[in-house]
Amino acid sequence: MKTLDFLAADDQLSEEERAIGRTVRDYAHSELAPRVSEWFEQGTIPSDVARGLGKLGVLGMHLDGYGCAGTSATAYGVACRELEAVDSGLRSLVSVQGSLAMFAIHRWGTEEHRTEWLPRMAAGEAIGCFGLTESDAGSDPGSMRTTARRDGGDWVINGAKMWITNGTLADVAVIWAQTDEGIRGFAVPTSTPGFSAHEIGRKLSLRASITAELVLDNVRLPESAAFPDIRGLKGPLTCLNEARYGILWGVVGAARSCLEESLAYTLEREQFGKPLAGFQLTQRKLADMTIAVNNAALVALHLGRLKDADALTPVQVSYGKLANVRAALDVARTARGMLGAAGITLDHSVMRHMNNLETVATYEGTEEMHSLSIGHALTGIPAFR
Ligand code: FAD
Secondary structure (H helix, E strand, C coil): CCCCCCCCCCHHCCHHHHHHHHHHHHHHHHHHHHHHHHHHHHCCCCCCHHHHHHHHHCCCCCCEEEEEEEHHHHHHHHHHHHHHHHCCCHHHHHHHHHHHHHHHHHHHHHCHHHHHHHHHCCCCCCCCEEECEEECCCCCCCCCCCCCECCCHHEEEEEEEEECCCCCCCCEEEEEEEECCCEEEEEECCCCCCCEEEEECCCCCCCCCCEEEEEEEEEEEHHHHHHHCCCCCCHHHHHHHHHHHHHHHHHHHHHHHHHHHHHHHCCCCEECCCCCCCCHHHHHHHHHHHHHHHHHHHHHHHHHHHHHHCCHHHHHHHHHHHHHHHHHHHHHHHHHHHHHHHHHCCCCCCCHHHCCCHEEEEEECCCCHHHHHHHCCCCHHCCCC
């Protein structure tokens, strides 16, 4: 079987980026892949996974200083791709830790926040979460109701955040709240009295990942907990942009994994006296999937290079997130069908990937939100409301 990197896109990577990709791929295959279906079935992910990923060096790997590796954005993307080839939950852990919580602290926090949290978070010894969404404020985070009000020299936060990845595992929560100066961000140690996290169960998607509701009941923090220099939605949106960038790479891995599995399965499985892969209808599917995976890989690589040149715009990230998640979902759904009955079990990865990608299509901006961003850029007319 020839390589599925049909257009040899990985030849465009630097030697270092390729080496990082190989290292993450080997680790993911040996340490994570054998256990992931069990985590998915149980609806959990053990906290030692974060320490392993910290040792591997992927947590906040694209950030500089404070124990972070300072790699290229492209190298970070390749790492996301290799992790999500195993499961979107693993890439979500890395995205939330590195691109949401660590990036927020690195970009918007104080020097004290950075030195207190980042080295331990890079090592996987401290976990972060990112609290933006609320039960009544999803696609429209500006309508959030969580408030932070000044009380003497302190801040007092009240409200609840919903659907928060790593919520019950976290040592620090980045919380966005309404203040009388606009939306502000806070680094909230989860041990603070009044803070609680409650796991959300009965998920059918992203099961190898913890999702939680955060409740903030008169959480009292010193002035120093606030991010000093950022007001309004720009704060959380800069972080989301980072995480969306990791997603547009990650889903290439999930799609590639579905293609690999359906190719191997149809070469092996015989019906009507020959391998399924020998039928024209199957080859058409394999060809379409190969094109989808490779086009998505090229989009990711191109956007990675733009990001490394500091030239990537938010609407280009919307393009990549929308295009690549849609392509990956199509590939996963096709692959699921190609495995027949076997495709519905956890003995194969296709339906796990397919279900995970339903979450990936929803979080970090739904398909509709990214379409509206592109529509706005094209027409000049905002149609969000
Ligand atoms: P809604 O905003 O209610 O949207 C419902 C549907 O309506 C969608 O299809 C949407 O596209 C559509 N819609 C909304 N507005 C419009 C419009 N103007 N025009 C057309 N269609 C529209 N959030 C965090 O802050 N931190 C996390 O760590 C986090 N992790 C998550 C993990 C999981 C497993 C999941 C499922 C979600 C997570 N989220 C997290 C929340 C996620 O970002 C939101 O679910 C997402 O922003 C969508 O919000 P919503 O679910 O409230 O949907």
